[in-house]
Amino acid sequence: MPLVQSVSGKKNAMEYEDVVAMGKSDFEVKRPNDECDPISVNYTSGTTSSPKGVVYSHRGAYLNSLAAVLLNEMHSSPTFLWTNPMFHCNGWCLLWGVTAIGGTNICLRNVTAKGIFDNISQHKVTHMAGAPTILNMIINAPESEQKPLPGKVSFITGAAPPPAHVIYKMEELGFSMFHSYGLTETYGPGTICTWKPEWDSLPREEQAKMKARQGVNHLGIEEIQVKDPVTLRTLPADGVTMGEVVFRGNTVMNGYLKNPEATKEAFKGGWFWSGDLGVKHPDGYIELRDRSKDIIISGGENISSIEVESTLFTHPNVLEAAVVARPDEYWGETACAFVKLKDGSKVSAEELISYCRDRLPHYMAPRSIVFEDLPKTSTGKVQKFVLRTKAKALGSLSKKSVSKL
Known part of the structure; x- marks a missing residue:
């Protein structure tokens, strides 16, 4: 019988203590044949x-x-x-x-x-x-x-x-x-x-x-x-x-x-x-x-997404950040940051990019920022393959007027 929380109001709900009471003290332990x-x-x-x-x-x-x-x-x-x-x-x-x-x-x-x-x-x-x-x-x-x-x-x-x-x-x-x-x-x-x-x-x-x-x-x-x-x-x-x-x-x-x-x-x-x-x-x-799948290679330089994310986390308005590669016709790839801000906080993409440039080599700073909630697995890890798909859909940054970023 499936167990559900009693607070759910569903029928057949059971409390933890009730489940424990169903246990058998003489339960026979079956050990493995081989460790x-x-x-x-x-x-x-x-x-x-x-x-x-x-x-x-x-x-x-x-x-x-x-x-x-x-x-x-x-x-x-x-x-x-x-x-x-x-x-x-x-x-x-x-x-x-x-x-x-x-x-x-x-x-x-x-x-x-x-x-x-x-x-x-x-x-x-x-x-x-x-x-x-x-x-x-x-x-x-x-x-x-x-x-x-x-x-x-x-x-x-x-x-x-x-x-x-x-x-x-x-x-x-x-x-x-x-x-x-x-x-x-x-x-x-x-x-x-x-x-x-x-x-x-x-x-x-x-x-x-x-x-x-x-x-x-x-x-x-x-x-x-x-x-x-x-x-x-x-x-x-x-x-x-x-x-x-x-x-x-x-x-x-x-x-x-x-x-x-x-x-x-x-x-x-x-x-x-x-x-x-x-x-x-x-x-x-x-x-x-x-x-290995998250290293960003931009203009022949390796960019560590972990290092860029760590820098973004130090910004007082940033709650969560994840950095992935965005395909680019000129650079090959550029760093694209997906950011969730703290409640009530406001900061522009340009300000965050400038913040990173002040603390990292310029080639490592993200060239584009996307503000949104980050997709996660049931264990709390960011699903970067989802973000890479989104970054790819953005297209090449070099073709656009914001390429100076």
């Missing part, structure tokens, strides 16, 4: 293409659950507020991890800034996790909805590279921020930006930039590297040479469900190829620069 047997199938978000079924093993889920507890610095009996989807990577494996450590799960019927602050205050929440979309919701909440944190609230973010400005604002509110990175294919979090004591002396803005790095592999991942996708050569850890981020280890998927061709392509050379472009710094920390 590498599948435990679940989780679908990719479909931000760049059609979703694929990612097969998780019992071994990988077990190890990543323990890693998730470590990454969140959880002690016994934490109180976890769910603002990351439970269906996405099994809640980044925290569905299992929080249970393993005897935690309390606080669930929201709808994720709102008011609901987040109210529940943190009421239940003395100690841990949270969520995408930058949730961070943005929190830092832009009206003062009337914000409440002082009752204690330390550790917040691990990932799913998309968070702008340093957003991390800084979260810490101003009192959250203890941790930045992780991974994919559905790595059971969610695969790296953590472990804090270094020597960064304590940096200005707060610089500290936020350091925390925005994707970091180093956790204990469940054997190794991460940045490699040339053509030669498969490991690239130097100089913080400059860009390549594709690759993983290998116990917490990498078994493969794609009923898709051997995609599985073979994903594991070429014995590594899982993420599709994310980045650099490795001399200290071994990974920093993403873009998805």
